[in-house]
Amino acid sequence: MTPLAIDLFCGLGGWTQGFLAEGWDVIGFDIERHIYGDHRYPAQLVLQDVRTIHGRQFKDADMIVASSPCQEFSYRAMPWKRAKALPSRNVAPPGRNPPCPAPRNARPASPSR
Secondary structure, eight states, X not given: OOOEEEEETOTTOHHHHHHHHTTOEEEEEESSOOEETTEEOOSEEEEOOGXXXXXXXXXXXXXXXXXXXXXXXXXXXXXXXXXXXSOOSSOOOTTOOOOOOXXXXXXXOOOOO
């Protein structure tokens, strides 16, 4: 049986591409469809806010990955002068990246048994 991965905040499918290359089936969840040039999500995409997801949707999953968004910092990493000129809401010490906040509904993982 082919293993199933769930990719939360899947975007264009960075995690998904790796799983597909290794023979996994993948279902991605995101609040919007991302398109960047010719790049689109490469697997089954569910357009749904992760705050409305129920664990029953993952009963057959072998792996769940999540890359929560941090657009403010991603945008600033782009080579555009306008992005670099935006005032920062989070200032980090020199040489350190500002922290990306955890999603509001995040909970600590329970210890494995």
